[in-house]
Amino acid sequence: MQERPIDNNYLDFINRLSDSLQSHGLTTAYIRTYGCQLNLSDSEKIKGILQSVGIEPTDNELEADIVVINTCAVRHTAETRVFGHIGRLKDRFTKHKDKLLMIGGCMVQQPHIVKQIAASYPFVGILFSTNNLSALPNLILTRLMTGRMTFDSYPDSYEIDESIPLSREKTYRALIPIMYGCNNYCTYCSVPFVRGPERSRNSRDISREFNLAIEDGFKEIMLLGQNVNSYRNNINDETNNFAELLNELCSNPSDYRVRFMTSHPKDAGIPLFETIGAHHQISRTIHLPLQSGSDNILSAMNRKYTSAKYLERINEARAIIPAVNFTSDIIIGFPGETEADFNATLELVRTVKFYSLFIFIYSKREGTKAALLEDDTPYQVKVRRLMELTEIQNEISLEYDRALIGSEQKAIATNQKDESQTELRLDNNSVITVDGLHRVGDFHIVIPTAIENRRLIGEIKQ
Ligand code: 5AD
Numbered sequence: 001m002q003e004r005p006i007d008n009n010y011l012d013f014i015n016r017l018s019d020s021l022q023s024h025g026l027t028t029a030y031i032r033t034y035g036c037q038l039n040l041s042d043s044e045k046i047k048g049i050l051q052s053v054g055i056e057p058t059d060n061e062l063e064a065d066i067v068v069i070n071t072c073a074v075r076h077t078a079e080t081r082v083f084g085h086i087g088r089l090k091d092r093f094t095k096h097k098d099k100l101l102m103i104g105g106c107m108v109q110q111p112h113i114v115k116q117i118a119a120s121y122p123f124v125g126i127l128f129s130t131n132n133l134s135a136l137p138n139l140i141l142t143r144l145m146t147g148r149m150t151f152d153s154y155p156d157s158y159e160i161d162e163s164i165p166l167s168r169e170k171t172y173r174a175l176i177p178i179m180y181g182c183n184n185y186c187t188y189c190s191v192p193f194v195r196g197p198e199r200s201r202n203s204r205d206i207s208r209e210f211n212l213a214i215e216d217g218f219k220e221i222m223l224l225g226q227n228v229n230s231y232r233n234n235i236n237d238e239t240n241n242f243a244e245l246l247n248e249l250c251s252n253p254s255d256y257r258v259r260f261m262t263s264h265p266k267d268a269g270i271p272l273f274e275t276i277g278a279h280h281q282i283s284r285t286i287h288l289p290l291q292s293g294s295d296n297i298l299s300a301m302n303r304k305y306t307s308a309k310y311l312e313r314i315n316e317a318r319a320i321i322p323a324v325n326f327t328s329d330i331i332i333g334f335p336g337e338t339e340a341d342f343n344a345t346l347e348l349v350r351t352v353k354f355y356s357l358f359i360f361i362y363s364k365r366e367g368t369k370a371a372l373l374e375d376d377t378p379y380q381v382k383v384r385r386l387m388e389l390t391e392i393q394n395e396i397s398l399e400y401d402r403a404l405i406g407s408e409q410k411a412i413a414t415n416q417k418d419e420s421q422t423e424l425r426l427d428n429n430s431v432i433t434v435d436g437l438h439r440v441g442d443f444h445i446v447i448p449t450a451i452e453n454r455r456l457i458g459e460i461k462q
């Protein structure tokens with residue numbers, strides 16, 4: 001938990017809320033998170049807030065008094081899954097009006113979704129914004145007092161509240177947001193609309209959280225932001241940027257690994273690559289979303305780089321950081337994507353040789369610029385392209401994994417399974433399975449020995 005300044009009014013309010021929750025018989029909460037790591041990080045705060053008012057987390061959704069759904073708006077499929085989930089809760093929350101269903105996150109930042117929930121899902125108790133989590137206790141109290149569907153009607157202030165309590169989900173990985181929002185307005189993307197404009201945390205607050213997490217035994221720190229390269233400690237100080245922040249954080253001499261996401265190819269450059277090269281704690285696998293290998297499509301997406309510029313970035317990084325690897329995101333079937341555009345993507349993927357790819361079928365998002373364009377690639381064509389690209393990438397990924405066999409790799413134990421095996425994560429975030437039970441959160445040197453069903457098997461070096 002982070003420190004909260006003592007404020008008697010606030011303490012009074014929290015006591016009132018705890019009493020009210022207790023008198024309504026609400027003692028446990030289940031939180032389901034859809035979407036990205038930033039959403040997971042928000043859920044750690046939601047859990048922290050609920051714990052601070054006496055609510056205990058549970059993994060059992062069916063027995064929970066409170067169900068929280070933290071939603072994602074990046075693609076239509078995520079929204080469909082959320083609506084399916086809410087629908088499955090209808091009987092329970094209609095019958096048990098004493099229980100509380102709360103829906104928050106990016107989906108409910110969209111007025112048409114709020115309208116839809118208000119009209120068709122009256123058993124939902126609270127709709128809240130994750131840009132404004134400080135308002136959550138107030139919303140809960142209002143709902144308990146009125147029994148009505150309660151909306152977060154505060155305008156998003158986009159102020160960063162450093163006093164929100166936090167309850168980390170994982171024991172080995174600490175998620176640390178460094179900035180929120182995005183100003184890039186890629187034409188397909190809903191994030192700038194639902195997450196608001198870019199704003200950064202103060203580097204002192206980030207350093208404090210970073211050093212505390214390491215002191216608490218976390219071995220992997222993941223720095224988060226929609227566009228980490230836009231990190232600015234001070235809006236007027238262009239020099240105190242993401243590379244500087246990494247330098248500052250990595251002055252901590254303990255044994256840990258740092259990851260960050262997400263970098264934008266238009267901003268990630270030599271200063272960042274030199275900083276990564278200078279600190280062995282920073283992962284050598286960089287996520288650098290390409291989206292498309294076609295210059296026409298990149299321009300229509302407002303990505304502000306060409307395929308040649310992207311390749312130049314990759315080559316610069318490879319010259320500066322020995323053994324650097326890249327992972328990426330690709331969107332298939334953006335409006336107007338021709339076979340030639342898609343082939344340009346295939347070609348760039350073959351040239352760069354990413355360690356792994358996240359491939360998404362284009363999803364039209366209301367309010368974005370691309371939504372005005374005709375979504376003109378037939379679904380079967382999108383699926384065929386997706387399969388073709390997946391097949392090529394699988395071969396490349398397999399080649400990388402084969403090259404690891406027999407080598408010594410540093411890995412963090414992340415999960416014990418089947419009571420006899422342990423899963424660990426390599427620097428490139430791949431999972432490797434070894435025999436025996438090893439404590440989650442410890443570093444080991446592992447030697448990959450085989451690949452079974454596309455997964456690495458190995459042993460721990462004694
Ligand atoms: N359709 C499909 N994929 C999308 N992404 C973002 N918006 C969309 C969309 N409308 C993908 C991008 C981004 C990743 C997080 O999600 O590839 O990098």
Ligand code: SF4
Binds near residue numbers: 182183185186192
């Ligand atoms: Fe969306 Fe582009 Fe911002 Fe990433 S950089 S969050 S894809 S608008």
